[in-house]
Amino acid sequence: MPVSPSRRVAFDVLRKVARGGNASDLLRIHSANLSSRDAGLASELVFGVLRYQAQLDFLIQYYSGRDTGGLDLEVLIALRLGMYQMRHLERIPRHAAVAESVDLVKRAHKRSAAGFVNAVLRKVDDVAVMWPSWEIALSCPAWLLENWKRMFGREGAARVARAFLRKPETYVWVPASRRGELRKYDVEATEVPGCYRVISGNADGLQRQDIGSQTIVPLLELEPGQQLLDLCAAPGNKTAQAVERGARAIAVDSSFDRLAAMNVPGAERVAADGSRPLPLCTEFERILVDAPCSGTGTLGRNPEIKWRLQPSDLERHHARQVALLENALDRLAPGGQLVYSTCSLEYEENEQVVEEALSRRPPEFVLADQERRIPGVDPGDGFYAAVIVRLRASYPQERIHDAED
Numbered sequence: 001m002p003v004s005p006s007r008r009v010a011f012d013v014l015r016k017v018a019r020g021g022n023a024s025d026l027l028r029i030h031s032a033n034l035s036s037r038d039a040g041l042a043s044e045l046v047f048g049v050l051r052y053q054a055q056l057d058f059l060i061q062y063y064s065g066r067d068t069g070g071l072d073l074e075v076l077i078a079l080r081l082g083m084y085q086m087r088h089l090e091r092i093p094r095h096a097a098v099a100e101s102v103d104l105v106k107r108a109h110k111r112s113a114a115g116f117v118n119a120v121l122r123k124v125d126d127v128a129v130m131w132p133s134w135e136i137a138l139s140c141p142a143w144l145l146e147n148w149k150r151m152f153g154r155e156g157a158a159r160v161a162r163a164f165l166r167k168p169e170t171y172v173w174v175p176a177s178r179r180g181e182l183r184k185y186d187v188e189a190t191e192v193p194g195c196y197r198v199i200s201g202n203a204d205g206l207q208r209q210d211i212g213s214q215t216i217v218p219l220l221e222l223e224p225g226q227q228l229l230d231l232c233a234a235p236g237n238k239t240a241q242a243v244e245r246g247a248r249a250i251a252v253d254s255s256f257d258r259l260a261a262m263n264v265p266g267a268e269r270v271a272a273d274g275s276r277p278l279p280l281c282t283e284f285e286r287i288l289v290d291a292p293c294s295g296t297g298t299l300g301r302n303p304e305i306k307w308r309l310q311p312s313d314l315e316r317h318h319a320r321q322v323a324l325l326e327n328a329l330d331r332l333a334p335g336g337q338l339v340y341s342t343c344s345l346e347y348e349e350n351e352q353v354v355e356e357a358l359s360r361r362p363p364e365f366v367l368a369d370q371e372r373r374i375p376g377v378d379p380g381d382g383f384y385a386a387v388i389v390r391l392r393a394s395y396p397q398e399r400i401h402d403a404e405d
């Protein structure tokens with residue numbers, strides 16, 4: 001029996017994700033020729049398997065009596081796909097889930113495992129399971145849960161991890177000039193100006209941007225005509241918001257390709273490493289450092305990150321983030337305002353970066369505000385933002401005395 005297109009695509013994407021690929025990008029490429037119904041099922045299978053991976057592996061061990069570590073990747077993926085459909089998707093007939101997983105291992109030239117996959121999946125029932133640990137119950141690595149527990153408490157950490165098991169909402173950013181077109185779409189306004197939640201349909205033609213991401217630019221308090229240095233700009237979502245507010249933006253990014261693909265009329269583009277002295281000889285009233293990060297605020301959207309990320313990655317991100325922020329602070333004009341932001345939940349990438357960079361600056365650099373969006377508490381992805389202002393040079397002390405006399 002040929003494997004259905006949606007399961008074939010899901011299997012191929014999951015195999016590539018296991019080798020380091022990005023699930024969303026791969027799905028977009030592999031689903032290009034599928035009907036929208038098949039593409040929808042492929043997406044549901046890929047993200048479902050990645051979100052619930054720890055639970056699915058526990059169940060595979062439970063029903064097979066074998067450690068999943070000893071299974072070939074293709075066999076493991078076929079089992080995860082079958083298990084996910086049987087335990088989570090009521091509309092899929094059980095026999096179809098079993099038969100298709102068996103066919104998937106045959107298609108992957110693992111014929112000898114077909115009997116094993118068939119035998120394991122036929123045992124699967126609907127009985128509720130007592131998960132042996134909170135990392136399996138929440139399908140999240142223990143070290144990440146511990147990190148979140150330190151910041152949000154045990155129940156707060158569990159709430160974050162549970163939020164990442166749900167399919168995220170889709171949000172779009174709609175500039176004021178295009179709001180007249182909104183009647184063509186099934187969307188509703190949110191509390192963030194310009195941000196709309198997609199109720200149904202795919203909102204093709206509108207720019208997708210998470211609601212959390214749309215809260216960052218307003219923190220710059222831009223005034224029309226102000227010059228903005230956007231230090232990590234590509235793909236330009238936030239640059240576009242800033243330009244709409246009348247900023248004259250200089251968009252810097254170290255990735256030439258990402259910068260070249262950026263389409264924000266009115267923004268000047270500069271390919272440069274933002275952690276090193278910049279080829280720009282001016283100070284800026286406004287600076288945005290939307291730093292590259294681990295992305296742990298986006299695990300609902302990018303669930304593969306949670307299985308890849310290692311604690312040592314946070315140290316690497318931290319070092320780069322401090323270098324970017326320090327370089328940016330060197331370019332902040334007196335009276336200017338800088339926003340440092342990440343879509344990470346981790347202390348090492350957020351508060352610790354800001355504390356370290358500010359500890360090496362004179363006292364005129366002041367942390368004015370910090371904001372955090374927490375999945376499960378706030379809608380959308382997790383975000384962190386710090387607002388740093390550089391006070392104008394202090395008024396000479398002797399003049400103050402003169403004035404008092």
Ligand SMILES: C[S@@+](CC[C@H](N)C(=O)[O-])C[C@H]1O[C@@H](n2cnc3c(N)ncnc32)[C@H](O)[C@@H]1O
Nearest residue numbers: 232233234235236237238253254255273274290
């Ligand atoms: C979180 S993304 C920025 C998203 C963007 N601000 C937006 O809203 O569309 C981080 C960006 O930083 C860039 N980047 C990484 N290291 C950099 C560096 N040393 N200097 C400048 N840009 C860097 C990456 O290429 C990536 O485009």
